[in-house]
Amino acid sequence: MRTLKLVLAVAVSLAVAPLATAQETVRIGVVQPMTGPVAYDGNIYVNTVKMLVDDLNAKGGVLGKKIELVIEDGACNPAQSVNAAEKLVVRDKVVGLLGAFCSTSTAAVMEVAKKHKVPLITGISTAAQLTEQGNPYFFRAVATTPMLGNAFGPVLPKALNAKRFAFLTLNDDWGRSMQASYPKAIESGGGQIVANEFFQQSDLQFLSQITKVKAANPDAIVLAANTQQAVALSKQIRELGVTVPLVGEGAWSSDSYIKLAGPAAEGVYGLVEYVYTIKSPINEAFVKEFQAKLKENPSKFAGAAHNVLHIMVDAIGRAGTTDPEKIRAALEKTDYNGLVGNIKFDAKHQAYGQTVYLSLVKNGVPDVVETAKIAKP
């Protein structure tokens, strides 16, 4: 009987839990890692959207209502991200979702978005197969790894003056997709691949992998790592006496990386979707505000946050309603001019048309040395 009482007590308390009432705000849900292995970058994203929503609200919000962000921690863990997304959609009744950083978490959250028919935009997860699943509620406002590879691979041998390329990437969807898609593009530019190595998400010590890469005697090393691993990785590469140019997808042009890696960051190339040294009025305004409010230069995660938030708000405005289905339809017709140029979505909801950048760290500043446009796939 005691057990029964307890069960009933729980059931009753749940039944009377307040249900979301008619909303005076437009709620947008954010699932980002605020704890866990990529929390640092996740927090930059979160702080950026918060800052930008304040700006948007100051200008009147959207549909005459204020925008309200509901932010949940997904910890770069699929199960936790699913729980977070479920809560956002079901309890908080958000009209759209931004997020999930790690592709595995995004893949998991996509299933939630589809089940509840709520649009989801990622600005960070680049694993190619995410858009191959034909999930109608999922949009990606960032170039995939193969797209970046196709855009820059052919010019890398010339830009870096290198023939022999070695890969050393994170052992996840991103790193693996990089090692699968880049070689063809690099080879088309006259390069060749001499080593393929991986490290794990929990690794902070890469001596064996570096020694192995070194044994292959490369002219350049292609890396994929986020800030936290990128710092340790580039330092240890230099500490083991490897002096060839490094070129990477990930954190290689961000302020935090350059500051933490110090001398090891000098001469490192970044293949990035956004870098704060882009010369355009919209970017210069963004960088100025970012520096004033968040005390650093925006990283590519901040750039991604800027893109996806504006694309979502733009779609809500054009939909003229908070009906997620209408917002989804509006997203398909996106034609947005932002930090990195014009963005449209193709039939699979993959963004194209935007500019991507090859940056080079000199005296602590990531200068743009090459640009390319993402072609319609």
Next chain:
Amino acid sequence: MSATITILAQHLLNGVLIGCAYALIAMGLTMIFGVMNIANFAHGEFYMLGGFVAFYLVSLMGLDYFAALPLAVAIVVALAIVLQHSIFRRLREAPMMTTTLVTIGLSILLENAALLLWGPQPQSIPTPFPTKPLSFFGVYTTPLYLFCMAVTAALIVVGHVLIRRTRMGKAMRATFQNKESAALVGIRIDRIYAYAFAFGAALAAAAGAVLGGFIPVEPATGGIITLKAFVVVILGGMGSFVGAIVGGLLLGLAEALGAGYMPTGWKDAIGFFAVILVLLFRPEGLFKRV
């Protein structure tokens, strides 16, 4: 030297560096296991705390690097004494299930406390060493790596001598081998408990503080460290100090060479496979001697 040999030598050097750290951590774990009969799942957290406290002292309080290292160890040991007094003391006669669950709980507690205090991002301790690598016939290292290797190796020797030669070390070994007759010659078991725990924590914290110069520490570092230390302890024989030292070096070398000559994703699996093999063919571990 031919390129192949240079690379082999580089792998071996890497292996010794990491192996020394494994040995140091495992020595502390085996000691706590031997004396207190506790599989301390929170052991890696002492490594993590050693690293974070040293980082805090050097980077945020501006302390001199060489002063900060021993101070960090002292601070972690002080914490270990508090934990010993409040928690581990109560585990003396407790069943194994209780001791294990309590240490698992403690490891979660310490990890999340560190997360709260220092945030999730990995931190390296700034060191005064020049970053320019040194080359010996094409084998590269840095002053910092050499310093780490020297300090860990010296601490292993010091630990070994303390355990083998001093009165307290002998009393610890006696307690470990037979608690009752140790009590009967007048050794105070509760004190030995406290010493063993503090000593084990000190070795792990020292490893964290020293290695934190080039392997960044993060709150979650402790878990994998504990696991590696357990692997070493099982390989070397549970409670065997010699086993911990030799096992640590062996694991470091095996991982370096294994990762060097097979897909690197499986690096961590080498130790795990070794544990299963040892369990099948030599369950008491490679070394029995305490």
Next chain:
Amino acid sequence: MHRRLRMLSLANVTLHRGRTRVLDDVSLVVDEGELVALIGANGAGKTTVLRTISGILKPSTGTITFRGKPIQGADPGAIVRLGIAHCPEERKIWPDMSVQEHLELGAFIRNDGDVDADMERIFETFPVLKERREQLAGTLSGGQQQMLAIGRALMSRPSLVLFDEPSLGLAPIMVETIGTMIAGIRDRGATVLLVEQNASLALRLADRAYVLETGRITLTGPAQAMIENPEVHRAYLGG
């Protein structure tokens, strides 16, 4: 008749393990310079009596006094420091420590300068231990381990030595040697409480004896009288 000083006395000591009463109202005394034997069948509680005296077990009720001061409930370390050494059952040596380390730790409570001299004395008594002073105790024979356990107990310079089954598992010739050894300890002025299942050995060495049956003292008296007691003879001396 007893003009000697009373050294150890147990008065109405009862001890429970779980709900079982292991010791039931045990009272016994040992006077200075005596060699007292405690005999009884396997499982009678003899070892428990010694473990209670040396502080490993705590009595539920009753008092234990040593030289007039109560010691029940004190921890083993404190009790050794009072001068009671306990040479435990099955020797309980430390298998991976050397002979010399055993003797050093035997003197753990001491910090006088005579430890080395005492060690030499032990080596004189047991020359075989000297030969093997660097050897690990686990590699010694049973008899040698017993010698080592005795030596270790004596290193604390006790005034009272508790022996628990020193003859257990030893070859007959070794049993004799150990017997002579224990008698020698008493002759040199220490007091001995000897627990033995080998009643004939114990009664031969002892001045007085107690018989313990399922946790109770059932008989006491001079050793010689015990040997002549037909019941004791039948029950403990094999016919």
Next chain:
Amino acid sequence: MRGLPVAAALIVVALCAVPLVVHDEYFLHLFIVSGVFVIAVLGLDLIVGYVGQLSLAHAAFFAMGAYTSALLFVRLKWSMWAGLPAAALLVGLIALVLGSVILRTRGHRFIIITVVFAELMKLVATNWVDMTRGFMGLPGLAVPPLWIPGIGTIDITAKSHFYYVVLFAAIVAFLLCRALVRSSVGHKFVLVRENEPLAESLGISAFRYSMIAFVVGAALAAAAGSLYAHYVGFVSPDLFNFSYVTIMLIMVILGGKGTLVGPALGAVIFTFLPELLREASHWRMIVFATILIVATLFMPKGIIFPLITHLVPRNWRLRNARAA
């Protein structure tokens, strides 16, 4: 004890009523996840609570069940109805092989080996990319329709429908465990736990009975994993993380190991509690860990039973005891 079947019936009725009363889908989601955990945790309780061996490989069995079911779905198009029993069977077999090696060891070595095994399985899931797609995980798992004789095929993808599938599975798991622990086998479990030498001297092989608990427990974990995989629609190596086994242990220990109702309730409470404490994510784990330490040290019966004893007024309890 006549009141007991009535109480049980009432509980089942109450549980069946949950989707009718709870319209908040987020809570319904948590009820489903709790149900999945109930099944896994009952399995863990068999080995931890009944035979007294601390296995840290349980979450790995859960993950392996999820993977088996997911792989059968993705590679061979097997639906969950075939995948779930297949996962339970396969993982049970793996537990049998593993157990034949590790159940011969006792004590700390056993505990450590189980962690090592779990980590090894995580590495396999991560690195056997051709099979498991590594870190990319396996997405797109679907919940199959349910065919009930006489009614026909119904779609159970909705939470309120899937809830009943999980509820049914949890009740079956509960009854199965109940039958097992009340049988002579179950009594031998307890004997092995309480006094292994005595059990051996009576000819009861500790190895054999530990093995039964280990294998049945693993199969239950795998079944739970299979349900979870199809419900969430996605599996990845993260399922092997140590945090899962910790939370399962917290459910069993704080629920009250060695009982069935306790861990089952523990599973529900400790699925809801972390979610309700979402706001304080760091503090939440600190609070959890503290509860785990304190409860392990001072509350060997877990927290649920003592809490009920404390909270329910004495006269109420007495009256009911008399009525029962």
